[in-house]
Amino acid sequence: MNFEFQKLSLSHAMTASVDAMVVLWPSQVQPDTQAVEPVSRLLAQAIAHGDFELKAGALLSLYSQPGMAARHVVVVCSADNQPGQIRSAMQAAWVALKAGKIKRLGLHVVGEASVQGLQMALSSLADASYNYTTTLSKPKARMLKQVLVSATHDRAELRQAVAQAQALVAGVELAKEWANRPANHATPTHLAETAKSIASGRAFKCEVLGPKEVAKLGMGAFMAVAQGAAEPLRFIVMRYNGAAASQAPVVLVGKGITFDTGGISMKPAAEMDEMKYDMGGAASVLGVFKALGLLKPAINVIGLIPATENMPDGLAVKPGDVVTSMSGQTIEILNTDAEGRLVLCDALTYAERFKPQAVIDIATLTGACVIALGAVRTGLFSSDDALAMQLQHAGEASGDTCWRMPLDDAYAEGLKSRFADVANVAGRAAGSVTAAKFLQRFTKSFAWAHLDIAGTAWRSGAAKGATGRPVGLLLQYLLTAAQATPTAKSHGKSKAAVKSGVKSKVKARTAGKA
Template identity: 45%
Template sequence: MEFGVKSGSPEKQRSACIVVGVFEPRRLSTVAEQLDTISEGYISNLLRRGDLEGKAGQMLLLHHVPNVLSERVLLVGCGKERELNERQYKQIVAKTIQTLNETGSMEAVSFLTELHVKGRDSYWKVRQAVEAASESVYSFLQLKTKKGEPRRPLRKMVFNLPTRKDLPLGERAIVHAQAISKGVTVAKDVSNMPPNICNPLYLNQQAAELVESYPSLSLDTVGEAQMEELGMHTYLAVGRGSENESIMSVIHHKGGNADDAPVVLVGKGLTFDSGGISIKPGEAMDEMKYDMCGAASVLGVMHTVAELNLPLNIIGIIAGCENMPDANAYRPGDILTTMSGQTVEVLNTDAEGRLVLCDALTYVERFDPDCVIDIATLTGACVIALGKHATAVLSQHNPLAHEIINASEQSADKAWRLPLWDEYQDQIESPFADMSNLGGRPAGTITAACFLSRFTRKYNWAHLDIAGTAWVSGANKGATGRPVPMLTQFLMNKANVSIDE
């Protein structure tokens, strides 16, 4: 979809559709009032008849409104004006796009960006509108024989801004939002791909295709033979039961000076997690193809940073692996030696993500990083703690944690910090090895992070548990592409990207 910004009065807009807001109870927004005036009360008369109350998400499409140049006017219910918040604003935009797709309007001019959202400027409103629009039209149709696309889908959306001085902000917002949306789409597409197609080799191939598209990117591939030489025995153990080779893809974005320390993102890439010998219950096991959403988000972020050509050195690690049971699979009771030399007693082969990540986190020491963030669908306990709304953030480095939380608030990609106190470390002690790979049911998200923290002492590190936010279940199940927006905002902040450029 094409996006643009302009500044003009509603009565002068000549478009397939013009979009304006109506508040509860049947109160016209400023722009809607202007249209009502030139239409000689046509809109207010409809509201008095009860055609639209103004509740959030209500839609009323009008054709050939008197004296209005646009063919259609879409009245959008925005709820109570004083209660309009960020979440409601995004929902309204998404519902508007869906409605426009059904009306046959191939282009539209939206005045919803003139609504007042507390504490948010034109840049934020345009960027969120573009991201919400891209989200609302996303579909995964690659493997359907009948695509079922709209007959006349919306092709162009123009956002009207109050003054001409807001236009550079709006244009910058579109550039950023389209790059982020592209990254989100990449992450979704890879995550939604079935595990018989999306295996570690497929992830590596996707990384290779990305690198070919952008001159700032390069790729290193670490296969099982090299992992063996490096001593990545826990990573290798997890993949031993699978016929698919474990592959770690290392994507370099060189946007900074040669001697600038890189920001490293490490994504858990379990392309299917059966649980191994500690096999999972059958119900919803198909969703374990989403156990590589951390890796998918890294791939998406690398798309976005290359598209924006951020002036940073960034390394994206895709830790591809598959956890399957067979005669060669690792077992509960095994003791494994990590790349760091520390030993791990395996209590449960379904706590495998941390075994892959711990070796990947040791591997990245060679880059002398500015900071390292790992992203993983690591624990079901995270869903119990935070539900499906917030990504868990755990770190022993307060400044890094604060930067991530700040980025989550800016991007409206919600996150919440959990504690990582030393008291929790006792839960992963083992009588036979340096640690176990399971800390029991209490504080499962925290003890998993405690395990990872033992491999990150040489740099500043944060862990993002996206088990609750990476995908949705049910009839409309699918990947969300999170936390691509948050991580991109974090990197934009690191790069001091100005919205006024």
């Protein structure tokens, strides 16, 4: 999908060569009954006859009207242009249009277009029109290929917003692709190959460690999870170097359990197929790196992905086993289905060597977080108030929201063990918090945040599939950090690369497949 930005009035937008046009109309702009251009006039007539109200989600569908080049024109009210309102408006518009074989779509924003509004509109449109095809015998090609974005005002930040939306969609759709793939099409080896293909540019490096290298590092917790799997583990280290080598990097750690049976503590059969999504954290790291390659911000980022299956083989780790983590801390494994924290704790210890400015781990970690926050907000846990606030602000700005949860020391009481330094689970109460408290033990040397995406990384039911979250939140955080970092000012080359992607035509292609 390609995005293109042009400065056009509403009347000129109606003459654009597109199959369909979506007009986002905020409630504070009143249509003109005497207007020369037809959309405003028809909308005013519909309001006058009580057939349309300027309220969120209201939709007026027009077909082959005089003065409109597009066969289909949909006017949809975006109310106050809040992110949720724009998302709902774009979803409603696509439902009205998707049967019309739309390949080239126009999107015109009435009134004062905002950076946040444009990004939300485009990402929502991409989400609504996305379809997974990889393992279908007769896949249907994606219908929508191009979007012409137009607004009355032409500002540099609007063009940059379109470029950022292009990169965001590329990253989100790559994350969706890999999280949606069945486990036999998304093994640890497959993830490693994809990471290498993403990190093939001049600013990138990628190293993949196998079982021997991981054993040499002493990653006993990671190896314990992997020892029951026939598929060999992979520890993926991705580097994006967009700033001076002296600038401390941000480290992203993505949980990469490519299939989770629960191990010896096996999960019930119902909905176990969804455990292919248990590498949603890893998929989001891959997606972020895809977007970084398109935007080229002045920041250094490390991506760490401990990837393995969690299987109930005869060699699998057993409840009650004690293993030694890379940090030297011993762990009593009371439940083998609490494996995500075991692979993450060794990756967090590995992150220390980069002397990071911040470390953020991303994981489909606990069902308890789903109970607490549902599918609306990602659970945020952090030992650093400034980092937590930055992530919260990034979530609000991107529409990929999170909510900070507590980390009181009293929550760690249930992790005490008579037979090791720590147990890998506590009781059922506050399960997402005790999981975060376990991870916190391995993060004392750096600012750290944990994003529990168990409720937000995928949808169940009829719309089953990966969401690509929290790529939007992470990308917004990194772009903001790049602008705020003093050393970034000396790296005009990287910022110029960002600006070069915001010309009137943004031709970077989104990645449905690696």
